[in-house]
Amino acid sequence: MFGLSYLDISAGLGLCATALLTFNFLLGMMLSTGYKRSTYWQKIPGGLKKINIDDLHNQTAYVALVFVMLHPLFLILDHGNKFSVVDVFFPLHAPTQNYIVLLGSLSMYALIIVIITTQKVIKQKISFRTWKNIHLLSYGTALLFIFHGLLMDPLLKNRPTDWLDAEKFLSEACLLVLLSAGIIRYKYYLKNKIANKRTLQ
Numbered sequence: 292m293f294g295l296s297y298l299d300i301s302a303g304l305g306l307c308a309t310a311l312l313t314f315n316f317l318l319g320m321m322l323s324t325g326y327k328r329s330t331y332w333q334k335i336p337g338g339l340k341k342i343n344i345d346d347l348h349n350q351t352a353y354v355a356l357v358f359v360m361l362h363p364l365f366l367i368l369d370h371g372n373k374f375s376v377v378d379v380f381f382p383l384h385a386p387t388q389n390y391i392v393l394l395g396s397l398s399m400y401a402l403i404i405v406i407i408t409t410q411k412v413i414k415q416k417i418s419f420r421t422w423k424n425i426h427l428l429s430y431g432t433a434l435l436f437i438f439h440g441l442l443m444d445p446l447l448k449n450r451p452t453d454w455l456d457a458e459k460f461l462s463e464a465c466l467l468v469l470l471s472a473g474i475i476r477y478k479y480y481l482k483n484k485i486a487n488k489r490t491l492q
């Protein structure tokens with residue numbers, strides 16, 4: 292299709308999943324930091340304020356999951372490599388870079404667990420703390436899929452990463468965005484912790 296191999300499509304889907312998951316994480320961080328009270332949010336145009344961030348956060352997670360599942364599917368369809376269905380779910384014997392592939396598989400599992408535990412029926416059965424702790428797994432998941440994307444050789448020839456490559460640049464940019472947002476989120480947590488201590492004294 293348009294001169295693209297299944298391997299190219301697989302790489303494209305992996306990159307889309309990375310960008311979408313990064314966006315999804317930013318939305319999650321907005322939700323957990325009371326974004327509506329922020330001066331930045333109050334300054335944005337009225338039309339954008341109408342967006343339901345909660346819904347958008349859920350929807351982007353579902354779309355990202357579809358990309359995450361299609362990414363290894365196209366890898367299996369590609370006849371130029373020896374990846375099997377088993378290698379997707381249990382990559383320790385994958386034909387190349389098995390430990391780096393494992394980071395991708397673990398991210399896929401973590402994403403599935405977070406989505407399942409957020410379904411109303413399950414969420415009602417577990418405590419808020421348990422749900423929140425499972426959700427917090429996502430910070431680790433982000434690091435796993437970013438390093439997976441950065442270190443995988445798109446040609447499956449076990450070549451070292453070309454850090455200046457445009458595709459790798461996307462993962463680098465996402466890493467920078469996630470680290471900056473993570474620092475802001477941690478500062479918010481510390482600020483709240485100090486404020487809570489003061490009200491208890």
Ligand code: HEM
Nearest residue numbers: 301302305306308309363379395396398436440443445458
């Ligand atoms: C959250 C889940 C995942 C994300 C975000 C993700 C993302 C990525 C990215 C960004 C690349 C690099 C593409 C490039 O540089 O052109 C990549 C490559 C690769 N990924 Fe994943 N991946 C995920 C899960 C998986 C899983 C479950 C497998 C299981 C087989 C896998 C196997 C591979 C392989 C073999 C490559 C190199 C070939 C290619 O580019 O398609 N990934 N992935």
